[in-house]
Amino acid sequence: MSTPARSLPVTFRPTRTRVVLLGIGFALVAVLTLVSFLLTTFTVGDRITFIGTGLLGLGVLALLSRPKVVATPEGVTVVNLTTVRRLAWAQIVRVNLRPGDSWVHLDLSDGTSLPAMGIQTGFAKEKAISDARALNALVAEHGAARAAI
Template sequence: MWLIGIGVLFGLVLLRFASICAKASPAGLFVRNIVATHRYEWSQIVSVSYSEALGDSWATLSLSDGTTSAVMAIQAADGPRAREATDRLRILVDEHTPPGGTT
């Protein structure tokens, strides 16, 4: 019985890893990481950072309340694709930020 339980638990953990995502919409950004799921309005996102050179494993959102949040869907292991995805996300944040900064 315990072996079946461990197998089910392992399967659930793998399913959660497989469901990691970041989806942009006109209303904001939906981010599902391993443990937490968040919906951010564009006005909450101040900037997006990612630097393989600094050892970042994934992209990070800087939020208007002074906190940060990881975007595990954009991982350093993806190489050039991660840089391109981060650049696209930066463009979306810039497009949805009102002139003069965040509100």
């Protein structure tokens, strides 16, 4: 069954995962800040350390919530944890989401594979499958159009 292509630009992002991670991060900061002020034996240095630890935890969780895949008329931008890669439509050969995969992999024209963590099965497997099909339809539509030019 073919999925109709979405209009561009479109951003694919694991929304539930992002909400959970950022929610936990902000809760961590709030709890550690509250505890640092409730414990009367803490010095200013102790409080700063507690709050700093909460902020560090929030930073790590924000980094984990960063992945996304952005499709524009020019191509696809894959944002993973620490890297950003821009691809022309013609560079993407296939979109793969095999059973057991945690996220989509893009097979590229140079023979390599690029993980696209912005479409992941974590909390919403059906959404990931739908997003992978939509990206595959966009690749089929725009990749073929670019190759013909």
